[in-house]
Amino acid sequence: MSELKNDRFLKALARQPVDRTPIWMMRQAGRYLPEYRATRSQAGDFMSLCKNTELACEVTLQPLERYDLDAAILFSDILTIPDAMGLGLYFEEGEGPKFRKPVRTEADIEQLNVVDTASDLAYVTDAVAMIRRELHGRVPLIGFSGSPWTLATYMIEGQSSRDFARAKTMLYTQPELMHQLLDKLALSVIDYLNAQISAGAQVVQIFDTWGGALSHAAYLEFSLAYMQKIVSGLIKHAEGRDVPVILFTKGGGHWLEAMAETGCDALGLDWTVDIGAARARVGNQVALQGNMDPAVLRSDPARIEAEVATILQSFGTGSGHIFNLGHGITPDIDPAHAKVFIDAVHRFSAR
């Protein structure tokens, strides 16, 4: 493997000093980029793009050509594991992901097999390996997975949901069954992320998109406990380095202390949290990643720069900050505004 030329992101994750605050954007390889839309139209539908190693590699690298980013993130979907479990993931234009065979009954859950990444999800690890080669050490590569609870919500609902009626009914009415499902998912995620690490991922992030829909007690029992299990089961060192883990629970600002206790290296913050207050709560125990509202990118350059300055100032001096959006960049954003954002982070944070 090529030597890493930009280790700003890894240093910040280790709470070590950096020359300027590193930045990447959730969903940085995405529909807001015309070059992404061109590649995507070549591939056909979204999952075909994910499953095509060359094209997945190509779109992963696209934002690095345009912007001065400090990390690349594997282009894939959070729902590859349930897809590999046989649920039949598909996307309808203009709608979220859906499953042809949602999981509803005890029998459905008992029949699910823990995923064997080597045989079921080789297209992902192939993409990781190719991206690592093609990066030539420019920046570190992030691998990722959905959290067990987040995967379970899609599997049970069969699609995204506003109130998670079916998933929560199972959680409250058949908690043992929910735990059985989450346990299979946690084992699958461990295998999946370890395979990504073995293939070359240098950092991994767990996306808990829907943990914030749970009550305090239910979050701890049904989402965080399984992320804890994953953190404990991951490969800790690879290629002579630590492999940091980032936990991101959207709407999880109440639970930062508990999240930090899992042994993860960093917490992703959505934009509702004041990052300075978050830092005061978790101290130097973990790094913090975030957290500008992606909606700010719809406004003008002056306002984008003002928001960047406010967040940098709120975090304060010292190490352990990775700049990011508080959620994925949306398709309607002008790519020039993303550049203003990224450049402002580097310029304003230069030590």
Added chain:
Amino acid sequence: MSELKNDRFLKALARQPVDRTPIWMMRQAGRYLPEYRATRSQAGDFMSLCKNTELACEVTLQPLERYDLDAAILFSDILTIPDAMGLGLYFEEGEGPKFRKPVRTEADIEQLNVVDTASDLAYVTDAVAMIRRELHGRVPLIGFSGSPWTLATYMIEGQSSRDFARAKTMLYTQPELMHQLLDKLALSVIDYLNAQISAGAQVVQIFDTWGGALSHAAYLEFSLAYMQKIVSGLIKHAEGRDVPVILFTKGGGHWLEAMAETGCDALGLDWTVDIGAARARVGNQVALQGNMDPAVLRSDPARIEAEVATILQSFGTGSGHIFNLGHGITPDIDPAHAKVFIDAVHRFSAR
């Protein structure tokens, strides 16, 4: 007016001792009740029901006939003010509220008039007065309004939204224009709530359904500041009593300390907050209202009772707790489960 027979709710709002924890449910007069659906089908569409004084009174009282509730809440919609401003509120079956004439431009906002409740919203104050008479002092009556920010999101988007793209673009790109809109709305809400109080509402609640979509700084500037203005502008005493104000920002758990500083009497909590931790943060400064996940009502009676016990225990001993759901009860709930919930609160909290 008849003398108040059950003042448990008012006592808890004043952090005074009560014989048992008072309870009401957000959206307690609603579609989960067959008697509501019958009255609604008589009225025609949803707004016709809101505007029919007798029928609005009838549905307000329905849940009190079934359940041992400690408060009634005016049956109405949070969007009556923008409707009175001429935006043309309507509801399509199975969808949320929509406006025929959304507010998009500077000219749109300049043309909006502050609502004069006496002339524009007499149907609401008529309903309040009739409900008070028909209650015969059984329990106190809650009046309510949407918060300025929440009203503004619907007015700008023209409907409910996942990411508030237009509203946030205005907030970040034309903050002065957004402030102009919010100011007109705050003045309208003050007039509207004061008219409800004058007509007989004994408590008022401000529903800030979408404040939780904002960043920390934007929440303080664009939502809380206007709720503060409303709290300051409300009639403080009526009929020889204090008129308490409850602020409810869904997803606002980060900001409880700031909310308590407005001078309100109670904070509504959604279910993501641990109520014991919330109490530790705001002390005895305000009462706390909440906060069971409405999804728990889909499960079995034993589980509902267990959740009630957990929340009561988390709040702990002493006064200042009003039990409620963390959000409105949903149409799919079995009315028998609501009874289990309400009765459990009273039984488990009996001093």
